[in-house]
Amino acid sequence: MIKLFTTVLNMSITASYIALAVIAIRLLLKKVPRSFSYALWLAVLIRLVCPFSFNSAFSFLSFLRPNVQASTGTMEYIPYNMGLMQKPEIDVGINGINDAVNFSLPPATPTASVNSIQILMEISSIFWIVGIGILLIYCTVSYLKVITNVKTATLVKDNIFETDRITGPFLCGFFRPKIYVPVGISDNELSYILAHEQTHIQRLDYLIKPFAFLVLIVHWFNPIMWVSFALMSKDMEMSCDESVIKRMGNKVKTDYSNSLLQLSVRRSGLLLGSPLAFGESNIKSRIKNILNYKKPEFWVIILAAAATVLLIFTFTANPKHEHNAQNTYLGYSVETLINNKTPYVGNNSKVVALIDAMPLPEGIVRDTIELQTTVSPYEITINYIMKDSSGVVVNEAVCGDTFYQNSIILFSLIDNVDVINCKIIDKTGKYNGASYAFPYTREAATQLLGEDAHSYARSADTLKALINKVNSVHLIEKYLEIIISSPQPSSNPSDYIKAHSNEYESILKMGDEALNYLLVQFKKGGNNGLKGHIMAALCKDLLGDRNNVTDESLLPQQWFDKLSPYEEVKLPDFKANTSDPIEQLVYDAAVKQYSRPDDGFTVVAPTIFGSYEEGNKLKIIVTVYSNRFRLYNKTLSEVGGSIVPGAITYIKNDDGQYILQEYKECMDGSYFNKSIEDFCTMPVSGNTIKGLYSEIIKDYGSNKGRNELLDKNLKEHLEANNQKGIKLKSRGLSNELVPLT
Template sequence: MEQFLQDVFLAVLNMSITAGYAILFVLLARLLLRKASKIFSYCLWGVVLFRLISPVSFSFAWSFFGFMKKDTMEHIPAGIGMMAQPQVDLGVGYVSQVVTSSLPGATPMASANPLQIIIFVASLVWVLGFISLLAYSLISYGLLKRKVSQAILLRDNIWECHSIRSPFVLGFLKPMIYLPPGFSEGEKSYILKHEEIHIRRYDYLIKPLAYFVLCLHWFNPLVWLSFILMTKDMEMSCDEQVLKEMGQGIKQDYSRSLLALALSHRMMVGSPLAFGESSVKSRIKNVLNYKRPTFWGILAGAAGILILSLGLISNPENSQSAMANLTITGSSQESQKEPSPGAQTQKIAQLIEDNLQTIMSSPGQSSNPDDYIKAHDMAYESILKYGGENALLYVLAQFEAGNAEGLRGQILMRLGKELLGVRNNVSDETLSPQEWYSRLQIRREVSLPDFAYQGNDSVAQLVYQTEVQKHKGRQGGFCVVAPHIFTSYREDGKLKVFVTTFAQSYRLYDNVLSEEGGGIIPAAITYREGPAGNYTLESYEQAKDGAYFASSIREYCVMPGSGKKIEGLAEEILSHYGDYSDIIKLQRENLTEHLQRHNRSRVFLHQSHYQKPTELIPIT
């Protein structure tokens, strides 16, 4: 539940950031449309509503979010709490750098990282705010329903109520119009027409939906501003429709009716889910200045709204997706160093060159390339993040063309080393960029299967197969696991095994291993025994992260059939988690055995260290 709450909060936060930019665009468009019919401004808020409730969209070359250079709007990654160096991308480089630099990194071996705790607390505050606002609206709606319970039916869906001071629409399935007494026949006709138009346009459903979305994004001041302005545009566009249907000759009388309502304090409604009238000054001014739009004016306005909407609901195309057909292949240095110039596109070249110019722009007085990279780390990370293998092709092509000298060459060499990773065979850090490139022999990946248990223990055989299937890399490579089996129980045709497993995925490049991801996870694995003595996996219960780590282990330390608690087992698992050197040793032994079984000798493990030379640790 804790993880689900945090995931929902981060999803809402990402949508709120994207919608914030959309709101700014709409505010600018609203200024440009100030003399146009208000129905256009009102329609534009639908774009904001879409961005506030939809976590996904489609990619489009002319998206107004092109400055973000990404085809998803995940500004804050879902797993940011577990990142050693958390990164956010808020669309504005300087702001992203400031926020990123202030985020605490993950703490190794900790049951909960600082950023995890911050996100959890923030998600609790968010959900409490959401519930509070929602509760306020429902309570006020209930009180208003109670207040109009003594209303008198005039005709159709029109009611008169002595206990209210403002006319409004109330209801979702069958909306009713409620009027206080005392209106003249002329005023009543205008008010009824106005409210009938609201009902006809389904505004009585749109406004509650907008308020619900406001409750979700209550922490974003731009969303509050949008709700206020959307309501204002809704009312003014409705006023214009009244003039359109009843004739512009009623302008003076209609304006006087609005003014009379305001002076008698009859413009407020006590529930955000009911329809009252507001913004009287702006509405009167808009009514008096209203001119019926021409056909061509309506056509031009509709075309403009369509273009704006398309640009704001779409995500930008990712330059990397446009280059998906480019890969590094071949077995020799020459074939890997000579990417076809025709395969390079202007888009990927522009991405790299623009960011290179930014990196090399300052600090001009320094001769250390690292100072330039640190000063513009977001530009540097953009090349790595959005360029990928295609950026590597371009970097290697620059060396091949002799266009990698001086500061530019130093930065390109660092990019090449990071993009290659373990595939870089050159370990000498004193070489110049061209010397590094001349010695470069890109390591080729060697395909190996996942680790397979060779022992005779049937329970261990089951556990190894399950853990490999559970943890093997989804992006290639091979998986090696090392489980510590605490105990197992059989009951009601079930077998339940309690383990803590060290699982690690690797990729092998020539004779060098790269660690691709792994972890140490306690779990309870339940199998059901078949009639032929075979076993099928029934459930895999994994220890939860953070504050629920210990309690989740205690929850699954029960018998497989009866659910009876197993005394002392949870404490044994937790004690082992404080010192799991045995499975670290076993994992290394399993890795060595696996490599030897597949005739891989003189293999080294590639380990990189922050601001320290790369280390190659012998395995076989």
């Protein structure tokens, strides 16, 4: 029920934006035939009944940048699992609305238990269903009342009936619509009435309007849709009038208008409550439109038709997101994975989107997905099928490796899934035997990832690190095979390394993931061959200052047996202590943002461009240089860092304390400049802060000041932790040791 209600809410929000655009465009089309503005309402109707759509770079909704689900083509402003989110949030594309709603939402616990948001969604969905039921009953009763009132009508001819029970004409019926007219109407008036109603029949308006009202019933909670229905009905009637005038000529304008005026005087209240049977309405506006109507030039018709088609296309298309190298990493769609992270395995749309964002072995496609959420342990079963079973042999090793990597990513992105089953089935739907079933457990994944597995999926950068980690083992073996493959006549390990320096460097770039794997291989013993020498060379390079064995004459396995790496000196992250409260807030937030305790201690050096307070919010615009370090035996090594512009937003509580609400970083690649421009705005009103964007971009090209500040903060941090005689490996290729303390 909640999922259905959320789907309707998301469709209604999308349709509201389109409806507001159509309402604005109607004002520009006053001198254009009403049939074109009537046609534009088709886009609103499509958005109200269809949750998915195609993507286009020319979508009207591109300005919103909403969360478009890649797997379903739906637009998600309100998350389906909002009731299970730790920090419930909506994003309707307007900052002011987002802030107002999100600030008022109570926090929720990401578990399967009931919480306040979940209860609110349940109550809202029940209230929604009750509203639909009431309106359907009202609609049905009013329609039956109309039918009962005219059941004694007399057939005049064809589908025209006459009765003394009504005072105005109307059209009624779904399969064989009938025209009902009051007794005593003049022949002159009757000719216009019949021409008007027959036009409705020819255009199928007698089906369109009731269907539109039934859709309105589903979206009854949205006032914009009620306004849209009224305006659509008005455009329907006016376009019908124009069609009659066009067919009968301008000479009938006066008589036609007088006929409408007379009908308005005798208008019956019978139809006012029944949209399923409709008669004459909006008389004043229609008469004014008839008298002002002029048959447009042919070129006006062509341009209006082209513009209408183009507008309907842009209104019904979803924004198209760029897919470049920044959005994918080792075959994974990182943006899609992050957007669909969910604490609940039963969140169908997000789970499917996660699975479909992952790479598959060649020749294998995803078939069905089964979610077991009844009792713990919660399970996902993914059934795969071969594209073409003729002559295709399943490579179990390749499939197993791929499914294993994908499962680890899923464990990090779905909080409460315990078991993931991957199965390959044949074209008949039967399983090809137990050898084609690949079960994985969270426990096994945790052994690889460490205790805090979910921290890897908190941002695109950390998720990339996780993907890199789970791919490392497989890449290491692949690169080792390449390295030892040539030059075969040589017995010198260095020759093999030189011949395949790219592969060797690729393993080194994997860092401790590669080191841990190689050391595990040494523990198994028997690694004194060529592969063992290559592995030992890699380990020594990866260990660096941690390597306590200096004897180069030892065989690889002997070297490992004597190895007792220097223990890392664990230091806390940098803690600033400044007199400036704004600066202190920035330091605290930046260290928290970039902290990775499992990968060294973090030191930051921020550049503050300005702080902007509005209402109960404070926004600080910064560029932060962060770096992580590890300390072994008095030698400090850089682990990795970044220089990223960002916006830090705080909410001021009743005690005057600032609570961190959001740390928003700039995006990668083609989104870099645009994302900076987007957060250079005031925290509440969203007004652009003039000159700020240019200042950030100009500053980003020069990092001398931040480098100096980072070195200063690093030295102070070491001294504060009683670390003396520390040397830093230079950032250059020489690995020169630079004294720090």
